[in-house]
Amino acid sequence: VVRGDRRLVRGDQGGTGRTVLGDWARPAQSCQELNALQPGTTSGTYYIGSTVASAVPLWCEMGLDGGGWTRVWLQDPAFDYNSASISYIAGTTALVSSSLQMMFAWSDQNNALSNAWKFATPSVFWAGTPMATNCTYSLINATLIGTGTSVSSYLFTSSTNWAGNTCDGACATNFGIMCLKTPGVAPQGTTGGYGTFPFFAGFARAGL
Numbered sequence: 001v002v003r004g005d006r007r008l009v010r011g012d013q014g015g016t017g018r019t020v021l022g023d024w025a026r027p028a029q030s031c032q033e034l035n036a037l038q039p040g041t042t043s044g045t046y047y048i049g050s051t052v053a054s055a056v057p058l059w060c061e062m063g064l065d066g067g068g069w070t071r072v073w074l075q076d077p078a079f080d081y082n083s084a085s086i087s088y089i090a091g092t093t094a095l096v097s098s099s100l101q102m103m104f105a106w107s108d109q110n111n112a113l114s115n116a117w118k119f120a121t122p123s124v125f126w127a128g129t130p131m132a133t134n135c136t137y138s139l140i141n142a143t144l145i146g147t148g149t150s151v152s153s154y155l156f157t158s159s160t161n162w163a164g165n166t167c168d169g170a171c172a173t174n175f176g177i178m179c180l181k182t183p184g185v186a187p188q189g190t191t192g193g194y195g196t197f198p199f200f201a202g203f204a205r206a207g208l
Contacts, residue, residue, distance in 0.1 A: 022046030027055035030095055032068035034060060041067075043111065049091060056091035064116055065145045069103055072096055073130065075200070086176070087129050097126045103145070104178075104198045115196040116145040117180075122155060130178050131159045135171035142180060144196065153183040153194055167193040 027047040028034035034041055034048075043062045048070060049055030061069040072092035088096060102125065105116035122138035138155045156168050159176045167179040178200045179193035193199040 022048070022060075024055065025052060027052060030068075031058070031060035031062070031070040035062055035066075035068035043067075048095070050094075054091070056089075058089065058092065059111065061111075061113065064103075064113060065118060070095055074107070086131055096121070106198055115198055117142045117197050118145055119143070119155070124157070130157050131176035133157070134159045140180075142197065149195075151180075151183050151194065154181040155179075156181055167199070 022028045022034045022038070022041070024047045027049045028037075029050060030048060031046065034046055041060070041062055043060060045057050046060050047055040048058045048060075059071040061067065061071065070092065072088050072095060073086075074089065075086060099121045101118055102121040103116055103118040105113040107113055119140040119142040122140060124133060124136050124138055135158045136156070138157070139152070140155045141150060141152050142155075143150045154168075155178075157176075157178045158171055167177070167181050178198075180195075180197035182194050
């Protein structure tokens with residue numbers, strides 16, 4: 001059962017090299033640091049932060065692509081959201097801004113991931129959440145984890161764009177979106193999204 005779209009980040013640049021356990025008294029700098037300094041750590045919730053006072057419990061994905069992924073964004077498609085208000089999980093903004101890689105995937109209620117694609121973190125995500133800006137195109141080289149399938153295309157994110165199953169519309173509606181455009185197609189007007197890359201739409205709910 002699909003719960004939502006995960007945004008996972010790996011590649012924190014601020015690791016200290018100290019021994020960590022990931023509990024509330026000894027938080028890890030990131031899931032990547034926990035994975036590197038404590039081999040064999042399984043997927044689960046660990047305390048992540050630069051200090052005990054700032055540490056927050058976050059889900060670490062340790063099974064895919066060598067592990068070390070920190071969950072920073074999770075939304076349930078069963079609910080309507082105001083696109084621009086969908087924020088990163090509390091305490092993860094610094095991890096995103098220092099990350100080297102990002103992964104988009106679907107998650108079920110047991111935290112099992114599917115359709116997981118990884119790519120270098122676009123700079124647009126360092127300054128704001130995925131749908132904080134309108135009509136943004138980021139050229140990325142995305143790889144489907146598990147198969148090695150790679151594609152170079154535009155990651156399209158927007159706070160006000162969605163109509164039907166169109167990946168890239170007029171950038172003027174009330175619905176946000178995030179999707180990978182079909183390779184070789186110029187910006188504007190691609191029907192659908194590329195392959196199994198997660199297609200997420202955030203609806204603008206009345207009153208928000």
